[in-house]
Amino acid sequence: MRVAVRRSLTGMAPGGTVLVACSGGPDSLALAAATAFVAPRSGLRAGLVTVDHGLQPGSAARAAELAEWARTAGLAPVEVATVTVGSAGGPEAAARTARYAALDEAAARHEAAVLLGHTRDDQAETVLLALARGAGPRGVAGMPAVRGRYRRPLLGLPRATTVAACEQLGLTPWRDPHNTDPAYARSRLRSALDELESLLGKGFRSNLARTAELVAADTELLDEQADALLSTVDKDDGLAVAELAAAPRALRTRALHAYARRLGAPGTDLTAGHVAALDALLTDWHGQGPVYLPGAITVRRRAGRLTPPLPRCRV
Numbered sequence: 001m002r003v004a005v006r007r008s009l010t011g012m013a014p015g016g017t018v019l020v021a022c023s024g025g026p027d028s029l030a031l032a033a034a035t036a037f038v039a040p041r042s043g044l045r046a047g048l049v050t051v052d053h054g055l056q057p058g059s060a061a062r063a064a065e066l067a068e069w070a071r072t073a074g075l076a077p078v079e080v081a082t083v084t085v086g087s088a089g090g091p092e093a094a095a096r097t098a099r100y101a102a103l104d105e106a107a108a109r110h111e112a113a114v115l116l117g118h119t120r121d122d123q124a125e126t127v128l129l130a131l132a133r134g135a136g137p138r139g140v141a142g143m144p145a146v147r148g149r150y151r152r153p154l155l156g157l158p159r160a161t162t163v164a165a166c167e168q169l170g171l172t173p174w175r176d177p178h179n180t181d182p183a184y185a186r187s188r189l190r191s192a193l194d195e196l197e198s199l200l201g202k203g204f205r206s207n208l209a210r211t212a213e214l215v216a217a218d219t220e221l222l223d224e225q226a227d228a229l230l231s232t233v234d235k236d237d238g239l240a241v242a243e244l245a246a247a248p249r250a251l252r253t254r255a256l257h258a259y260a261r262r263l264g265a266p267g268t269d270l271t272a273g274h275v276a277a278l279d280a281l282l283t284d285w286h287g288q289g290p291v292y293l294p295g296a297i298t299v300r301r302r303a304g305r306l307t308p309p310l311p312r313c314r315v
């Protein structure tokens, strides 16, 4: 565990700060303990942020207890962020949005990297869910080890490792009752994975995680090539239809996705259906009407161009 954390901190400038995002559950508690040990030896300051969603009885007391432990473990700064959870997208999604907003804020204030406790088991769950939803490679690629300020040092380790680490250190993690409540998709997914592992063999979870890694590498390359394609077809009066239509589908659809994002369509609302409708303007043109994208964006094909043109960066 310490080795994984040390690896994940490689490349951070000495004197920098890392904040462990800790729920008090086994994964992030073990991560916090390992980071408290490793970070100072890597010339870094390590702190902890726990988010109190205020959704379960006793959550404030639990957060305070966790903060107390973190201080005695030598972590600093230690913060409890109390958030108000809205209702958009359902309770789980709303809690997640509020949590990441609080983590973003703390990270910006401390100019810190944030460490998350996702393990290989979480990665397997994410991949299975993506497959079940019919997601494309971007979904099947799972969670990245590094994205912006966020790092996931434990992504290659099974959850059993964090549970064992807590036991070894005499730490009693908090067990979120939602994790075993079949009312929650995540919990049903965990049971399904147990079942699949018993049917298909022990390596099932790690194989899913490995698939994610392989797909992520391919996706990264294709995304780069699609960006290059988009630059090539990007003209002052719109995207060059003929050039874009001649590109392979894997690049074309990625370039269209990037085009929609750069026009301002929110990634969370942009569906495969939107991208398919844009693609039809290129490859199945029969004079159809415009495509309406989330974010009040209207894309038309006109005189060999997809319009509007991409916004120009002002230097």
Ligand SMILES: Nc1ncnc2c1ncn2[C@@H]1O[C@H](COP(=O)(O)OP(=O)(O)OP(=O)(O)O)[C@@H](O)[C@H]1O
Pocket (backbone or CB within 6 Å): 020, 021, 022, 023, 024, 025, 026, 027, 028, 029, 049, 050, 051, 052, 053, 099, 115, 116, 117, 118, 119, 122, 179
């Ligand atoms: N309330 C919270 N406050 C701070 N960070 C959180 C909180 N909830 C989740 N996280 C972060 O997000 C990660 C994934 O959260 P998730 O709820 O999926 O946890 P999990 O896999 O059950 O992990 P854990 O055992 O750490 O609870 C956690 O490991 C932790 O880093």
